[in-house]
Amino acid sequence: MTSLYLLLWIVGAILLQLSIYLSIGFWRHWQTYDALRISVAQGGLPAEPSPALAPVNTPAPAWSGWRAFKVTHKVIENAVGDICSFHLEPQDGQAVPPFLPGQYLTFRLEMDSPAGGTESITRCYSLSDGPRANGYRVSIKRAPASLNSTHPPGRSSNYFHDQVQLGSVLQVRAPAGHFYMDRSDAPVVLLAGGIGITPMLSMVNWCFSEQPGREVWLFYGARHAQELMAQAHLEALADMHPNFHLFICFSDTDKKTDLGSPYQRHGRITIDLLRQLLPLKPYHYYLCGPTPMLESMVPALEDWGVPDSRIHFEAFGPASVKRKSAAQQASLATPAQSAETAVTVNFAKSSQQLTWPAGGTSLLDLAESQGIAVNSGCRAGSCGSCQTTIRSGEVGYQQAPDYDPEPGTCLLCVCTPKTDVVLEL
Known part of the structure; x- marks a missing residue:
């Protein structure tokens, strides 16, 4: 066989592989287009989960009981100084297992009791960074006493801010929680209000480390720019990744005030804003924030036609956020008490x-x-x-x-x- 024939065989093989690859890609895009066309004709999004969404089982806790972690860094994260990040490494020096982006850590805190002496209280805080082998990060907002209220300020958050220092040792349970981003390639919309940004940071950082091509929309709501956490980091990611769409929404900033970034806008996160900006795609929605935000947005997404299986949320008090479908089923299935x-x-x-x-x-x-x-x-x-x-x-x-x-x-x-x-x- 001459060198010319050999070259033609090689070129032919390459062209054959390329045509097969393009044919498969075209077929997948055609299936997606056809599904969307049918859903538009029927007036809503597909009712069934995407076949591409592979179920992910929550892993078993990486260790049982409590494990000692040392604080290696303590970082103030915003201009008003009410959000602080705590970097934790295991005191035993062993590697820490990965977690699912969006999960939380549980802490056992020994603090002074109002009645005298000390007492142990347990609190949970979301992990605010992607998994890494040598430690974890949580970011905690100080909860002050409410104006004109007899309720005291948040004991655990103020304890972290005022008492936990570099070198402090904390008792920690393994990462846990059912609120986390799936590992499929389905497009996602993240809706964060206030300190609800913490699990979203974990999701975003994990996603662009493990799935940099995935389509991600992040809507981050705050009252004003001084409250923002990780603004520069998020905007840098948006600059680097054209598939990352970032919108920072200020609810209390005067509309005449000039915004400092093209990613910022006036107003709250609303369903009308999502309708205006989001293309027609079968998104999965992840929401975390104050209960009033979720009480508004979860029913609005349901009314928009988003299936229950595509709405995932974690609230500050999630038991108070009810799905309409669950309430309707309960009203039909449970007779009035007599x-x-x-x-x-x-x-x-x-x-x-x-x-x-x-x-x-x-x-x-x-x-x-x-x-x-x-x-x-x-x-x-x-x-x-x-x-x-x-x-x-x-x-x-x-x-x-x-x-x-x-x-x-x-x-x-x-x-x-x-x-x-x-x-x-």
């Missing part, structure tokens, strides 16, 4: 037997209303502090808690009785 269907709650150690009140919110609220002392932390099903043994009966959850209770127990803060129940309290 004398014949009254449910009894028995707190065994406290020797109290109560009738579950119509419209009751949680077993924790019921216990506290009767002066029963309950160890609690997040009040949102995340930390496990209120885990209590069920002696008999059955309870139900309005939504799956992040913390997985042990068999035969329940999380009082996010459950209600389904039958007469006896609790170990």
